[in-house]
Structures are given as C-alpha cells and as structure tokens.
Amino acid sequence: MDKRQQLIVTAFELFYRHGIHAVGINQILQCSGVAKKTLYHHFPGKEALVEAVVAYRDRNYLEWLDARLARAEGGVPAVIEALFDALDDWFNDRVELLTAFHGCFFINTCGEYGDPEHQVHRRCARHKAAVIARIAGHLARCGLEQEQALALADTLGLLKEGAIVQAHVTGDTQAALKGKALAVTLARL
Template identity: 45%
Template sequence: MNSKKLALIQTAMKLFYRKGIHAVGINEVLKVSGIAKKTLYHHFSSKDDLILACLHYREQLFIDWFKQQLDAVPAGKAAILAIFDALDSWFNNRSPAMGEFNGCFFINASAEYGREDSLIYAACQQHKSHVRAIIKPHVDAFEADENKSNQLTDSLCLLKEGAITTAKVQAKLSAARDIKPLAASLINHPLRQANI
C-alpha cells in the first residue's frame, strides 16, 4: 500500500475512533496527516470511501490481534476463556496493537451509519460475522451437536459484545473479567446453556 494512503487511513482511523466519524471532517484528517487534499482524493473518492478503508484496516488489525490471543492457548475451552482475558487487556490499555480503548469501532460506526443499506453498516456486520467465525471452531472442539454449538457461540458473542459495550458506555473496565465466570459456566455446562 502507498505510504501516503496508509498514513491517511491510520490518521483517519485514530481520529474517527477517538472523536466519532461524523465529528471529524476531511480537513481535520488532512491537517493532522499533513497530506494534501489532492492526494486524499487520488486515493479515496469520498469520505465514505475513506471510512470503508478505515474499517478494513481496523478489521485486519483486530482479527490479527484476536487470532493471536486465541492461538496463544490450547484450542477449545481455554481459547474461549482467553477471549475475555484479551478483552480485559484491551479495555485496560495493555494491548499496544489495539491502541487506547474507546469501545468497538464497528459498533460505533454502525451506530453512526445505521442504514442497513449502507456499505459502512455492511462492513460492520461482516466484521462481527468474521469474529464469530473465529470463535465457532473453538466451541466445536468440545460441543459436537451443531445446534448447541451455534447457540453457545451466539451466547459467547453476546457476552463479548456486552462486555465491550459495558466497558465503553459505563466505563466499567472490569467488564470482561466480571463476565468471564459466566462464560466459563456456559462452556462447562452446555446442556444447561441450551435452555437459556
């Protein structure tokens, strides 16, 4: 990727994540990046195009980080619990790759672009599906019943999303630690989980 294009994406990503997408104009991105407007429009046809590039950039950053956290422990139940340890590190700014915590960029972006026909909204949905697809094989490692595996995966994703939202909206940075025992209960008692 062109270095100026990458600089624009990284600058915009930081600004959008910290301040919100609608709160940041193109001129602010240009000022902070030190890159000319002509160069920006050479790489991006619109602000929405830049936002999509930021979403793809953050997606790759998050997915690489998330996989690394799960790959550091044995597959299955240990990896499921590692999700909440990883989130705790992120919330408390102990994961340099993720930068300073300000909620989920994809939740934030989808809230600002709530139209279901928006490419931005679709990119946010795709990210959540991708994260679920990473979690699912770890559930499959100990739950052979496909229906129960799907239900448990969905429940774990809800716990993950709830922890992220609670950490951001309520500034409860212990949210992932607090919910981890419930995740452990779900994975250790899957038959009970099916009745939720």
C-alpha cells in the same frame, strides 16, 4: 508507511476517538500531514476513506483475536478464558495494536450509519459475523461439533458485546473478567 496508509491510520485514530461524522477531511489532512490532492488521488471522497478505515480495523482486530485465541491450550474452557482475557487487555489499554480503548469501533460506526442497507453498516455486520466464525473455528479445533461450536460462539459473542458496551459506557474495566466468569459457568451447564 505510504501516504494512503498514513491517511487510513490517521482517519481511524480520529474516527475512533471522536466519531466519523464529527471529523472532517481537513482535520484528517492536518493531522496526517498529507495534501488534499493526495487524499483524493487515493479516495474519491470521505465515504471511500471510511470504508478503507473499516477494512483496516477489521484486519487488525481479527488478526489480533486469532493470535490470542490460537494460544489457548486445554480445550473449550481455555478458548473462553483466552477470549475474555484478550478483551480485558484491550479494555485496560494493554494492546498497542488496537490503540486506547474507546469501545467497539464497529458498534460506534453502526451508530452513525444506522441504515442496515448502507455499505458501511453492512461491512460492520460482516465484521461481527467474522468474529463469531473465528471464535467458532477455535472452539471446533477443541473438538466441538460445528453446530455446537457455532452455538457456543454465538453465546460468547453476546457476552463479549455486552462486556464491550459495559466497559465503554460505564467505564467498567472489569467487564471482561465478569463476562469470563459468566461464560465459564455457562459452558459447564
């Protein structure tokens, strides 16, 4: 891993666990073992590092989600089950790529960057839109019309987000399974 990537991975781990504004540059440098001069060679400041961390998590999460949804065979119900089974694995720390569960990095980050016009907030919003688009794409692959796939993906997205918040805020590690049961029921209506 090169120094730039080492900084991003270390910053992500610290930001995800403690919050972006609670973590200073010196803590990132100490944990990464990278010199301050090297950090500023790659990033002009903490905001640029934050944006790189958001992009890093976005890539990892979307690749993981795509891989999990691509395994679904058996139509729309299989995609729904794959989505919530993937979340269940994440909430219960069975997904090494995503690290230990501390809620949604993008929701947490938006809590720290509340201005919807801020670049970091906008990047998080784009991530959420990309997740819905990915889910819709997998639903369309099962034969749903694009409009139907988007509508169902939007509904599943609401349930997914609620399950994430429930798991994080209350520690309900069964939240994804509860969301799956509800989603499957709704899809039958």
